[in-house]
Amino acid sequence: MNPDPLRVALIQHPCGADAAANRATTTAAIVTAAERGAKLVLLQELHTTPYFCQQEDTAGFDLAEPVPGPTTAWLAELSREHGLVIVGSLFERRDAGLYHNTAVVLDQGHLAGRYRKMHIPDDPGYHEKFYFTPGDLGFTPIDTSRGRLGVLVCWDQWFPEAARLMSLAGAQLLLYPTAIGWEPGDDDEEKQRQLDAWVTVQRGHAVANALPLLACNRSGFETHPDAAKEGIDFWGNSFVCGPQGEILARADASAETTVLVCEIDMARSEAVRRIWPFLRDRRIDAYDDLLLRYRDKDPAGE
Numbered sequence: 001m002n003p004d005p006l007r008v009a010l011i012q013h014p015c016g017a018d019a020a021a022n023r024a025t026t027t028a029a030i031v032t033a034a035e036r037g038a039k040l041v042l043l044q045e046l047h048t049t050p051y052f053c054q055q056e057d058t059a060g061f062d063l064a065e066p067v068p069g070p071t072t073a074w075l076a077e078l079s080r081e082h083g084l085v086i087v088g089s090l091f092e093r094r095d096a097g098l099y100h101n102t103a104v105v106l107d108q109g110h111l112a113g114r115y116r117k118m119h120i121p122d123d124p125g126y127h128e129k130f131y132f133t134p135g136d137l138g139f140t141p142i143d144t145s146r147g148r149l150g151v152l153v154c155w156d157q158w159f160p161e162a163a164r165l166m167s168l169a170g171a172q173l174l175l176y177p178t179a180i181g182w183e184p185g186d187d188d189e190e191k192q193r194q195l196d197a198w199v200t201v202q203r204g205h206a207v208a209n210a211l212p213l214l215a216c217n218r219s220g221f222e223t224h225p226d227a228a229k230e231g232i233d234f235w236g237n238s239f240v241c242g243p244q245g246e247i248l249a250r251a252d253a254s255a256e257t258t259v260l261v262c263e264i265d266m267a268r269s270e271a272v273r274r275i276w277p278f279l280r281d282r283r284i285d286a287y288d289d290l291l292l293r294y295r296d297k298d299p300a301g302e
Contacts, residue, residue: 006146030082040085049063061131078106083108085145088177099132103117176214183232202239206245214239236258240264
């Protein structure tokens with residue numbers, strides 16, 4: 001494991017209907033991150049467009065693109081020019097009728113790898129199963145000049161199995177590009193519970209695997225395409241935590257573009273795992289039931 005400190009940046013911003021304007025916002029923020037010394041930049045989920053999954057509409061498939069393609073070329077050039085590793089997010093067109101929610105990793109001008117979102121939600125306002133085929137690349141870290149990255153996407157962040165498998169495959173960091181927010185009809189107490197749960201579960205992944213974790217969420221209110229329906233107020237609050245869940249940096253819910261920069265001590269994971277040897281003490285002989293959908297109380301249940 002590379003013990004050198006790593007300066008990272010998370011870029012959080014609202015997205016409008018103008019893809020060129022969204023790209024300009026991201027480009028300017030990446031330049032700012034590089035000027036502030038960042039070597040690894042994490043972007044939010046589907047950062048070139050509004051969150052189109054609020055409704056099911058076949059016209060949304062027009063937003064998909066191949067990998068490699070325009071977005072990877074744009075991010076590759078930025079990564080080359082500024083000596084960065086950039087983790088981006090896009091709607092991947094694999095073939096007609098076959099699309100993925102895909103994170104891409106650009107390393108100083110080169111496409112280092114991709115991760116296809118494995119857990120696909122289907123909830124009010126988040127109709128992702130209509131658009132995205134579940135990933136088929138597994139939980140495989142991506143090797144870069146800044147370390148081995150365990151890249152996951154949004155809904156993946158609620159599943160401890162995903163973080164664990166990335167950890168077991170040698171990930172040095174966990175990274176989550178995200179698009180999550182409140183329904184405007186929720187009261188303030190419910191909003192706070194949801195936000196606290198989102199932060200807490202990810203800090204738990206960091207603790208359970210003794211790994212630093214980066215979660216980059218979008219911000220700002222996006223109206224529903226159907227004016228009669230409520231939109232989503234994306235809650236921002238992007239953050240970085242260390243291998244004991246300690247918060248190293250955190251943004252707020254501001255709809256302004258935020259470039260969150262902090263330094264990660266990459267040697268701490270080794271030190272933490274020496275005092276909390278979770279991987280040593282795992283009872284791998286007793287976990288077969290994790291492969292079940294559910295363990296029925298009725299012995300005859302299937």
